[in-house]
Amino acid sequence: MNKKICVVGLGYIGLPTAAMLANCGYDVVGVDTNKEVLDNLNKGKIIIEEPYLDDLVKKVVINKKLIGLSIPCEADIFIIAVPTPINENKRADMRYVINATNSIVPYVKKGDIVILESTSPVGTTTEIIKPILEKIDLEIGKDIYVGYCPERVLPGKILKELVENHRVVGGINEESAIKIAKIYKSFVKGHIYTTDTKTAEMTKLVENTFRDVNIALSNELLKICDNTNINVWDVIEYSNKHPRVNLLEPGPGVGGHCLAVDPWFLVESSPNLSNIIKLSRITNDSMPSYMFYSIEKLIKSTDKNANKKITILGITYKPDVDDIRESPIIELIKILKENNYEISIYDPYVKNYPGIENNLMKCVQGSELLIIGVNHNIFKDINYEKVLKAMEGNLILDTRNFLDKEELEKIGFVYKLIGSK
Ligand code: SAJ
Numbered sequence: 001m002n003k004k005i006c007v008v009g010l011g012y013i014g015l016p017t018a019a020m021l022a023n024c025g026y027d028v029v030g031v032d033t034n035k036e037v038l039d040n041l042n043k044g045k046i047i048i049e050e051p052y053l054d055d056l057v058k059k060v061v062i063n064k065k066l067i068g069l070s071i072p073c074e075a076d077i078f079i080i081a082v083p084t085p086i087n088e089n090k091r092a093d094m095r096y097v098i099n100a101t102n103s104i105v106p107y108v109k110k111g112d113i114v115i116l117e118s119t120s121p122v123g124t125t126t127e128i129i130k131p132i133l134e135k136i137d138l139e140i141g142k143d144i145y146v147g148y149c150p151e152r153v154l155p156g157k158i159l160k161e162l163v164e165n166h167r168v169v170g171g172i173n174e175e176s177a178i179k180i181a182k183i184y185k186s187f188v189k190g191h192i193y194t195t196d197t198k199t200a201e202m203t204k205l206v207e208n209t210f211r212d213v214n215i216a217l218s219n220e221l222l223k224i225c226d227n228t229n230i231n232v233w234d235v236i237e238y239s240n241k242h243p244r245v246n247l248l249e250p251g252p253g254v255g256g257h258c259l260a261v262d263p264w265f266l267v268e269s270s271p272n273l274s275n276i277i278k279l280s281r282i283t284n285d286s287m288p289s290y291m292f293y294s295i296e297k298l299i300k301s302t303d304k305n306a307n308k309k310i311t312i313l314g315i316t317y318k319p320d321v322d323d324i325r326e327s328p329i330i331e332l333i334k335i336l337k338e339n340n341y342e343i344s345i346y347d348p349y350v351k352n353y354p355g356i357e358n359n360l361m362k363c364v365q366g367s368e369l370l371i372i373g374v375n376h377n378i379f380k381d382i383n384y385e386k387v388l389k390a391m392e393g394n395l396i397l398d399t400r401n402f403l404d405k406e407e408l409e410k411i412g413f414v415y416k417l418i419g420s421k
Contacts, residue, residue: 002027005183006075006107008100010037010068012048012323013117013151014081016158019056022065024186029075030068031103041068049322049349052159072104077183080104080129081117081151083257090264090281092121094128101132108136113145115180119204119258121265124148125197130172145176148197149184150204155256155321166190170200208262209277214248215259216280219287222250222419226294232419233401250419252373252399253287253328255317260284260326288331291399291418292339298395298416299369309342309392311367313382314374315350319400322349329373329399348378361390368393370413375402385411 003026007018010032022028032038040047044058060066072078082096097118108114116129125148130140138144148170153161167188171177177194184192195203218236225232236247254260263281267274295310317327324330333343345356346363357363364370364387372379379402388394388411396403396413408415 003077004029004075005077005079006031006072006104007079007081008032008072008104009080009082009096009118010034010041011081011083012050012155012158013153014079015041015046015048015057016050016053016153016162017079017081017117017151018066019053019060020159020162020187021183022060022063023056026065026077026186028060028066029073030066031070031072032068033070035070038068038070041066050158051156056159072107074107074109075112077113077115078104078108079115079117084118084120084261085257086261086264091268092265094120094124097124097128098132101129105132105135108133108138108144110138110143113147113176113179113183115146115183116148117151119150119208119262119265120148120201121269122198122201122205123269124201125170125172141173141176145179146172146197147176147180148200149180150200152204152207155318155323163187163189166193168193168195168200168203170195170197172197205262205266208259209266209280211248212254212259212263212284213276213280214246215250215254216283218248218250219253219290220283221247223290226419229421231417231421233417234420249401251287251328252291252332252418254284255325255327255329256323257325260317284328288328288335291328291332291397292335294416294418295336295369295371295397296339298397302368302393302395302414308340309344309367310336310369310371311344311346311364311391312371312373313346313379314372314376315345315347315353315356316374316376319375320349320377322351324350324353332371332373347374347376349376360387364390366390366392369395369397372396372398372400372402375400379403384408384413388412 005026005028007014008031010030018028018030044061046054046057080100082100085093087093169177169181181192181194222232239245263277267278315329316324344363346360394413396415398417405415
């Protein structure tokens with residue numbers, strides 16, 4: 001008889017994971033508090049942008065291998081994949097993990113497996129999940145197997161990376177780790193490493209912290225090069241020719257619910273030791289203000305008294321996704337508005353955001369400056385000549401090293417690449 005899996009949390013990770021497991025033959029119940037997610041799911045539809053996910057969900061829903069429910073139910077395996085945001089003072093908000101774990105307590109029985117997938121502070125599995133499950137009169141590690149198995153997939157490539165990437169499984173004990181590894185082996189082609197929960201929790205945080213710290217280094221280099229009239233993009237390109245150097249890209253800041261969040265979990269748990277980590281977060285979070293400083297300088301460099309309309313192309317946290325969480329461009333928009341700029345916004349990936357305009361020509365009408373906030377691939381197909389004609393001014397600020405300077409200057413733009421002369 002097929003094992004039954006209950007996945008609590010149908011977001012960017014939970015839904016692809018539920019669909020992947022259903023496609024491997026498990027009977028999967030997806031649980032979410034969002035009625036729109038459930039209604040669409042039960043019609044075989046999705047409400048997030050993720051390539052090929054809609055086809056996979058449609059297939060497993062039609063085959064009745066995946067259904068959406070608003071509350072958990074009896075299952076053999078429970079996977080918790082709910083958000084773990086930070087609150088305004090950069091501390092982990094674990095309410096969703098706590099609520100999700102409490103919600104499965106009435107349904108967990110002897111022999112079941114409970115897996116936390118949400119990226120969480122070190123110690124969450126043993127200090128939050130385990131005590132809640134101990135309300136059940138069963139022995140953790142012997143009657144109920146418990147562990148932590150974080151994802152490491154890139155939005156936009158989730159289905160491919162869910163299968164190909166290696167994974168780490170941390171078990172509350174060795175038997176739990178082995179049982180959990182076996183479940184993931186049903187679809188993961190990468191290697192599955194088993195360890196204890198704290199090592200797995202720390203590994204996940206370190207992966208994203210590594211990226212955040214290295215992006216901070218590049219962002220700091222951007223400021224230094226800007227100040228010394230050197231093109232930081234050339235410096236990074238040439239430095240990376242060194243066989244053991246791999247500088248990441250500078251930009252308008254670091255967004256998303258991972259790199260902009262996970263390092264704070266380490267800062268919270270080791271405040272006196274996480275100096276580079278904390279400073280990197282502060283450096284990356286300073287980039288929207290730095291962009292504002294560059295915009296002011298650029299506008300003041302035009303001889304005429306520039307009007308105050310600016311058009312932002314792209315507000316998501318990274319290209320070709322619909323996710324605006326922790327987006328640095330949204331922070332930049334806030335700063336510009338506080339300084340009395342009139343802002344028009346165009347981002348075809350974003351459906352509902354206050355003031356977003358879905359007609360590009362209307363959006364750029366009368367603008368002094370065009371800002372490339374996010375390098376969505378579709379922005380390569382824009383007719384910039386037509387855009388320039390509709391604008392008031394001819395300034396374009398590229399925050400992502402995305403467009404071709406010569407091409408735009410030929411059309412008549414004054415092109416400025418952030419971090420270059
Ligand atoms: N960024 C830079 N410079 C770079 C690379 C990224 O400024 O060189 C910025 C991006 O513009 C974005 C932010 O950093 O604002 C983060 O982007 P990212 O692509 O590096 O990483 P995320 O946030 O998409 O991380 C995702 C996460 N997975 C999911 O959200 C499902 C994370 O848990 C994964 O570990 C990570 O991908 C990954 O790369 O594996």
